[in-house]
Amino acid sequence: MQQGDRIESFDVVLLGPNGGMEGYIELHGTHDQLDAVQQDEDFHATLVDASLVVEDLKVVEGVTNEALGSEIALYQEAISKLPTPV
Numbered sequence: 001m002q003q004g005d006r007i008e009s010f011d012v013v014l015l016g017p018n019g020g021m022e023g024y025i026e027l028h029g030t031h032d033q034l035d036a037v038q039q040d041e042d043f044h045a046t047l048v049d050a051s052l053v054v055e056d057l058k059v060v061e062g063v064t065n066e067a068l069g070s071e072i073a074l075y076q077e078a079i080s081k082l083p084t085p086v
Contacts, residue, residue: 007033021056034061 001007007029014023027034037043038059051057063071 001027001037006037028064 002009007027009028011026011028012023013026015021027037029037047057047059
């Protein structure tokens with residue numbers, strides 16, 4: 001995907017023993033690039049294959065770097081709507 005400019009980059013993360021998640025693959029790219037990956041038939045087929053041998057397989061969206069500002073602003077707005085504790 002990276003060689004075909006479908007994503008900007010990726011990281012493979014192996015986690016230390018923790019009784020939960022063993023690791024993950026993190027794709028980096030624009031919103032449009034990552035949305036296209038999730039809609040791709042080959043990607044979907046790979047997830048189906050992986051689901052047969054990987055426990056608790058998940059696909060999760062997240063933000064990093066420049067996109068953090070707008071995401072934090074959403075949370076700050078939501079927090080401002082919470083009632084003030086007595």
